[in-house]
Amino acid sequence: MTAAPTTVVREHALGLAAEELPAYLYDLSALDAHVAAVRAALPRQVELHYAAKANPEPEILTTLGPHVDGYEVSSGGELAHVAKAVAGHSLAFGGPGKTPEEITAALELGVARFHVESLYELRMLASLAARVAPHTRVGVLLRFNLGLDAASLAGSSLAMGGRPTPFGLDPVDADTAVSLFTDGSLPQLHLLGVHAHLASGLDAPRQLAVADSIVTWSQALAARHGIRLAEVNVGGGMSVDYADPGARFDWAAYGEGLARLCAAHPGLTLRIEPGRALTAYCGWYATEVLDVKRNHGEEFAVVRGGTHHLRTPAAKGHDQPCTVLPAAGPWPHPWPRSEARQDRVTFAGQLCTPKDVLARQVPVRGLRAGDRVVFAMAGAYAWNISHHDFLMHPRPGFHFL
Numbered sequence: 483m484t485a486a487p488t489t490v491v492r493e494h495a496l497g498l499a500a501e502e503l504p505a506y507l508y509d510l511s512a513l514d515a516h517v518a519a520v521r522a523a524l525p526r527q528v529e530l531h532y533a534a535k536a537n538p539e540p541e542i543l544t545t546l547g548p549h550v551d552g553y554e555v556s557s558g559g560e561l562a563h564v565a566k567a568v569a570g571h572s573l574a575f576g577g578p579g580k581t582p583e584e585i586t587a588a589l590e591l592g593v594a595r596f597h598v599e600s601l602y603e604l605r606m607l608a609s610l611a612a613r614v615a616p617h618t619r620v621g622v623l624l625r626f627n628l629g630l631d632a633a634s635l636a637g638s639s640l641a642m643g644g645r646p647t648p649f650g651l652d653p654v655d656a657d658t659a660v661s662l663f664t665d666g667s668l669p670q671l672h673l674l675g676v677h678a679h680l681a682s683g684l685d686a687p688r689q690l691a692v693a694d695s696i697v698t699w700s701q702a703l704a705a706r707h708g709i710r711l712a713e714v715n716v717g718g719g720m721s722v723d724y725a726d727p728g729a730r731f732d733w734a735a736y737g738e739g740l741a742r743l744c745a746a747h748p749g750l751t752l753r754i755e756p757g758r759a760l761t762a763y764c765g766w767y768a769t770e771v772l773d774v775k776r777n778h779g780e781e782f783a784v785v786r787g788g789t790h791h792l793r794t795p796a797a798k799g800h801d802q803p804c805t806v807l808p809a810a811g812p813w814p815h816p817w818p819r820s821e822a823r824q825d826r827v828t829f830a831g832q833l834c835t836p837k838d839v840l841a842r843q844v845p846v847r848g849l850r851a852g853d854r855v856v857f858a859m860a861g862a863y864a865w866n867i868s869h870h871d872f873l874m875h876p877r878p879g880f881h882f883l
């Protein structure tokens with residue numbers, strides 16, 4: 483288990499004053515190297531989009547820029563933000579419940595692709611496109627909630643495919659949807675292909691099985707209608723294992739499998755849109771131990787901040803991996819320092835709720851007030867999914883290193 487911070491993060495965490503904590507520390511060089519390696523593992527016919535909802539900090543988006551083919555945005559807010567932060571990059575607009583105002587804004591921005599979620603949305607898009615962008619043919623991928631065989635989705639932490647959800651079109655509507663294009667009902671729109679994002683947390687062999695099923699299904703749909711689909715987007719959801727920070731998604735095996743899939747379908751552009759597996763590892767949440775206390779036989783370290791800044795462990799029900807950096811120098815206060823007597827400590831935050839736990843029963847010997855704690859894997863679905871205003875504690879600092 484390697485939750486240890488990189489050198490630059492470690493030095494920064496130790497160099498900040500107590501009042502400057504908690505802080506999010508992002509290692510942008512590590513992110514750059516990681517995404518470059520992901521890109522290098524993928525065959526050329528595979529386009530890499532970043533799902534901005536995982537972490538939309540402008541510095542993160544910019545660092546990803548040279549390595550990605552575009553960004554997937556899922557709201558009008560993300561659309562405006564990403565279009566500004568990384569102007570000129572290709573955008574795909576997905577997500578359920580797009581409003582007419584959001585679609586209009588996307589059309590005005592010249593968004594390259596719409597991932598359409600329902601027949602209603604398809605007709606809304608066509609109608610708005612005729613008004614807002616009458617001289618363009620707007621690119622569409624139909625998002626389907628495909629039922630895949632249970633074996634390929636087993637083990638995923640967030641399976642969305644094949645059971646009732648608000649995401650995507652029901653596959654039973656696939657022929658109706660495609661017919662609207664082939665019978666000329668939607669002259670404003672150009673059917674580019676199919677999109678499916680069916681599960682989160684799949685390892686490379688399962689991701690490949692899912693990608694293969696999506697492509698096979700899409701090609702059969704195209705064949706039934708005598709058309710060619712240029713693109714298939716097989717989604718994101720590459721696994722990130724919070725219980726084992728050293729275990730990484732096998733991008734090399736995934737890339738080789740996608741290369742075989744591309745070879746079997748010449749001329750097809752495949753696209754993936756990971757979020758978590760690209761940015762989770764580049765972010766750390768650094769804080770200090772405020773107090774160490776015993777309660778009914780267990781020891782707790784209360785840290786500055788908590789799950790209102792880093793909701794990931796509460797949201798996913800895991801222990802956030804962390805490293806203790808013992809405070810350097812003498813204890814600066816006139817009152818005695820609290821310290822742990824046991825060798826396992828539960829890290830809790832400052833909120834008045836028992837749910838504010840960052841990591842349980844962590845093996846840390848001799849933990850003392852004033853020690854620094856750096857929580858790893860806080861670069862995705864961390865700050866931006868947290869309930870910042872609960873209890874009105876100060877916001878963390880943000881440092882892009």
Ligand SMILES: *Cc1c(COP(=O)(O)O)cnc(C)c1O
Pocket residue numbers: 533535536554576577679682683717718719720755756757758759
């Ligand atoms: C959230 C999401 C992604 C990214 O998922 P990760 O698990 O972060 O890789 C990709 N596509 C769609 C449609 C999503 O909703």
